[in-house]
Amino acid sequence: MDTKEILKFCLEKGLLLDKDLLTFFSEELDSDSFKIIIEKIKQATGQKIITKELFEENKERVESFFSGISKESREKLKIRLGLTIEISKEIEKRVQINEGSAKMKRAEKELEGVKILSMHCLPGKKFDVEDFVNFYRTRFNEMKRVIQEKPAMDNPISIDKLNGAKQGVSIIGMVFDKKTTKNKNILIEVEDLTGKIKILVNQGKEELFKKAEEIALDSVIGFKCSGNKDILFANEIIFPETSLLERKKSPNEEHAVFISDVHYGSKNFMKENFDRFIDFMNGNLGNSQEALKIKYLFIVGDLVTGIGNYPHQERDLAIKDLEDQFTGISEFLGKLRKDLKIIISPGNHEGVRLMEPQPLYDEKYAWALYDMDNVILTENPAMLNIGAEKDFSGFNVLLYHGFSFPFFVDNVPRLTKERAMNSPDKIMEYLLKHRHLAPTHGSAQYFPGLKDIHFIKDIPDIFVSGHTHKSAITYHNNILVISGSSWETLTPYQEKFGNTPDHCKVPLLNLKTREVKILDFE
Structure with a gap:
């Protein structure tokens, strides 16, 4: 300048x-x-x-x-x-x-009924090997504490305490390696802060073998075994997952809706369908009484389609400037009634870094969103609480766009066989089982920060994702699992990879009854 x-x-x-x-x-x-x-x-x-x-x-x-x-x-x-x-x-x-500034306050403010629970801090330094070592040590210790609290995990010992033959020994380890032997058994090598040990899972133990097939590299798992310091034989496998005791219900008749992958700026953006969605939200289409009870709108990544995200993307763009894309979608969202609280997290396309945690949108381009009084911008991943009041703790909502999903579909045989990119709820259940959004190194790009931002320390009531462009809803251990569809018709680039997206499906959750329905604007 x-x-x-x-x-x-x-x-x-x-x-x-x-x-x-x-x-x-x-x-x-x-x-x-x-x-x-x-x-x-x-x-x-x-x-x-x-x-x-x-x-x-x-x-x-x-x-x-x-x-x-x-x-x-x-x-x-x-x-x-x-x-x-x-x-x-x-x-x-x-x-x-x-x-x-006032704009930063508006981006990170807490609107009534919405509280951001996760705020990630990265050290201002270059990262080296020691940072990764400390990062994984921290992850191990945090997840070890979770597994130790499980009733099935009685008196675990460290690996260096293994000696002679033992019939009942419990250990907790991070999975260093996993392979199938020539006899079709699974051999898992785990490590803790004191050493390594190999654990054999016999294919004759059918249920146990299925559990072993599910184990992700670099995850932290509990094992009950027999054996000695040279090799252990698994009798039980304990994942770090947990269950909610109940499905909380709000004392108030309020609703929340969840969308993702709007891809505004694409030639394939489904404008007429999105207009109908806005009309519904404002009570001008369909069941107005139901629509006006909606208090929260979550948008979980890829709000705009961005620029330069894949080869020759410019051919698919109706708007070729990132700031213009953000300004345009802000005009759409500005049509929504002002009592609606809009929570937006980033994805792959909006011009933020891919390494997670992904930061808030760049104010230089997304200033129009920062200017909206009823919008809260978050990082990715993010944990929020909605609907809390004096005698009700509210709902914890975990948002993760889903960058790690394709990795696990490609590397977990069951997910590959079930074509889980078309059933993203299966991927999300898999990650909840590991209590981690990206358990294997390389499944997502990340900073080795002061804490593991992918570790699901606090169990959410609701877990929401996008990325796959497939609509899915299920419950896993009383956790509501939601995957968002797309507002962009099939592009040539997506078609090349065999994608079959769902369009304009909007899950609506009644926070009082916990009834979930799918609104279809296609």
């Missing part, structure tokens, strides 16, 4: 800018990013002179000031300013909820 343009903008806003900052901004930022940042600083501090000292005095706000620029530029700025910022959980919470 030209220094003259920077000075002109600051003059118009009644601001003075430090010379060093002027040089940095001119080298690192485009015009739109600079203007967003200056507005945030002005609104948050009220200062008219922007200097290095201003940042020293507002260290806890720096992340929110510069959330609109690339991570690389953000780190360069911190170095240039001489700032070393350690964002503790408390600081992170203040940054995400209480600080920043």
Whole structure:
């Protein structure tokens, strides 16, 4: 950005800018990013002179000031300013909820009846091998605690405590390797923080063998065995999954609906169908009494179709600019009644990084959504609570777009055989069994952060995904499992991979009765 343009903008806003900052901004930022940042600083501090000292005095706000620029530029700025910022959980919470500009507040605010439970913090550093080691150690310890609490898991011991022949021994391990022997048995090698051991699962134990076939690499599993320090023989396999004791019911007659994969901006976007959906939500089509009880709309990824996501995507685009796509879909969502709470998480297509946790939409492109008072933007994955009040704990809703799904369909024989990309509820049940959204390394791109963001620590009442473009609903251990359909007709690229999408199917959940119905706008 030209220094003259920077000075002109600051003059118009009644601001003075430090010379060093002027040089940095001119080298690192485009015009739109600079203007967003200056507005945030002005609104948050009220200062008219922007200097290095201003940042020293507002260290806890720096992340929110510069959330609109690339991570690389953000780190360069911190170095240039001489700032070393350690964002503790408390600081992170203040940054995400209480600080920043008005637009950031609107993006991460808590509307009445909606509370964001997950806020992911990534360390501002380059990752190395040691980070991955610590990451997996943390995952192991967290999941070990979960399995230890299960009644079936009595007195587990560490692998280095195995010695002579034992008839009843319990261990908890992370799956290092799994293979089929020449005798068609399954040999699983597991490790804990003290060592490794091989566990044989005999094909003659039919139910146990089926369980072993389901085990994902890198997952943490409990085993009850016999054997010795050289090899163990499995008698029981304990997954970390858990059950909800009941299906909670709200004291209020309220509804929630769930959609995904709108793909606005595509030539194949089903505009007329989406118009009908909006008419219904506003009480102008069909059962208006039912529609007006809808309080929550969840959109679980791929709200817009984006640009450059696959080869020659430009051929499939009606709108070839990402900002225009976000502006256009915001106009659609702006037609919805204002008492409706709209919760939106990202997917593969909206111009955010693929590595998870995926951040909020870039305000530079999605500013129109940030301007909507009834919209909450979240990360992916995300956990939220809706409908809580004084004597009711509300519903915990887990949102995950589903990037890891194809990996498990390709690598788990049962899911491959059942063509589970057409039955995504089976994939979701598989992940709930492992209590993890991407248990195998390589199933999703991720940062080895301070905690494993894919570990399902708190059991949700509702688990919602998208990505497959297939509609599915089921219950798994009293957890409602929902997969969203698509609002984009079959593209040539999808057809090449044999996709058979469902269109315009909208699950509606009555939070008081827990009745679920599918609304069809196709």
